[in-house]
Amino acid sequence: MAKMLLLLWLLVDLLVFIITVAQDAQPVGVCYGRVGDDLPSQQDVVNLYKINNITRMRIYDPDRATLQALKGTNIELIIGVPNDSLQSLNQQSAANTWVRNNIQNYSDVRFRYVAVGNEVDPNNANSQYVSYVLPAMRNLHNAITAAGLGNQIKVSTATYAGLLGVSYPPSNGAFNDNAREFIEPIIKFLAENNSPMLVNIYPYFVDANGNLLYALFLSPGTIVSDNGRNYSNLFDAILDAHYAAQASVGGENVEIVVSESGWPSAGGDAWTFQTAETYYTNLIAHVTGITGTPAKPGRSIETYLYSMFDEGMKPGAESERHFGIFYPDRRPKYQLSFNLIKSRNGKISERYGLLSAFSVQGF
Template sequence: MATNFLPLYLLLLINLLIFTDAKSVGVCYGQIGDGLPSEQDVVNLYKRNGITKMRIYGPNQAVLRALGGTRIQLILDVPNESLQSLTNQYAASNWVRNNIINHPDVTFRYIAVGNEVDPNNDNRRFVNFVLPAMKNVQKALKDAGLANQIKVSTATYTGLLSVSYPPRDGAFASNVQGFIEPIIKFLVENNSPMLANIYPYFAYAGTPNIDLSYALFTAQGTVVNDNGREYSNLFDAMYDAHYAAQSRLGGANLEIVVSETGWPSGGNKGATVENAGTYYRNMIAHMKRRSGTPARPGRCIETYLFAMFDENRKVGQESEKHFGLFSPNQQPKYQLSFN
């Protein structure tokens, strides 16, 4: 028995380590800023801080080369501006070959085909390209024998919901349903997760009656009782609203990966270094507890914090420029533990 016990023990230990790593908190790596470190220095910064997951917003070859052999798991985006070209199968196959197959030592996890495409905003011009591009990228991965290893999805966001309160009533806007329902069907058929950008900060900043403590995970006790489901933080409520919305369209068993969440340290209501640090620390702690949400208890939620650095060249509200966990000189803005 002793000779058989050690291999079984090691197998269980390896499985445990893989499971633990697969559910750790990652960090998005945006590059719309001045004076940022080199791509290799950034990858080294991930490694020094025990950050095992990354999201990048386009196939930056220098980043992909730096990731080689690191085992950092990657979400790689197809930028919105590239979606139309990938509705051509030949172009999609070339994209997969150039950015995935040619980097066999990079641990790709998901391909996010488009980010926050929405029939109701400036991204509506991309709506008709998302699903065809997803299908073509999926076929290219399948042809390369990678479809079981790398999952194809798209990054949605709370702006697609017309109802988010109470969480169990979450629903996609009527003019969004025709866009999102076929995507949900595709994800279910291919056993891929939905990616969702979930920001309690924007809900707090844009809604007068949301208490800061509810958004920062610091509320004492239940804030919202949704027919027996008790919510003490806004993140869980927003997550469950997304889940309810997709469930109405056939996605009840579809996993949601939080592809972005964060809190700015300046530029708008509630955007302070203290509040941002509180949010990030409590978010990491919440994910480590693996308690799930009231609608989906006991589940691990794979989550990516936004973002690695402040990005001073981002457009939009001033707060958009202040989501970084690190300054460009690689010094941490907050004391966070990813291990």
């Protein structure tokens, strides 16, 4: 009888554990950029998301054909406001019209966030947009609230590691002095409205001191020890540096959504096809688990892979045109599973000895 009761207790505990994992886990999204002349139609792209069980998408402008194709699907959407549209939305009437045309007119699209600008920075080529970001965010928030959608759709902006002046060790993360004046009021706005910060995180672009294993989630142990927090991958270190920087300006409780992360399969120094596949595979396994980061443990990390397709017309370095996880003819470039669920320690079998471990390719 005692053995039966013990077995029953273990089974109940296992069931509760699995339900907790399923509830806490976040599906991985994929960014849909369209800077190419050989890409599928928007309807074909949405069908590809559905076929591959990709339930979150980020787009960079309110493309009507994409919004039309998303109607009636279960795909949750980050819709972007391009940087060159920010100034026009500094008028409340223009923001009201934008929300009416691009959100209210698509009531059966599952909008999640509005990304107001992308990687605007006082120190880069987007510096001319700095003064327009927060007023546009406020006006769009007002319009969304007036439409009765404030609890459903959160307004944010997408930033990146370029705003950090200090990132090592992660607990010392801080914004550049000349970026702080720009980003601090934005973070306070997010905190006041319970909205997340969107952050593009690319270990590929960050100096990993030549440690490719650290960037690819393959380090066998601790690489950075930071006041009792042990880091074995660069992604977590960058993310926690952003959290520390936010906390220093009143954003302790502002959640971070990783709005882009990826690795090119060609065109750069630290690349091979296999390297890119390894990064995407291990990134999915990491963020869909509920291990979190050393500073924010016990949670999955809402993350969007960049990007759905190679974009042959993107400007800049050759590598910029090779971040796709599908080819333009819709063939998968890699073998990825987009909704992997892992246990808190990565292997349910280690805790119970009852189920086989989840692999990085699926169940």
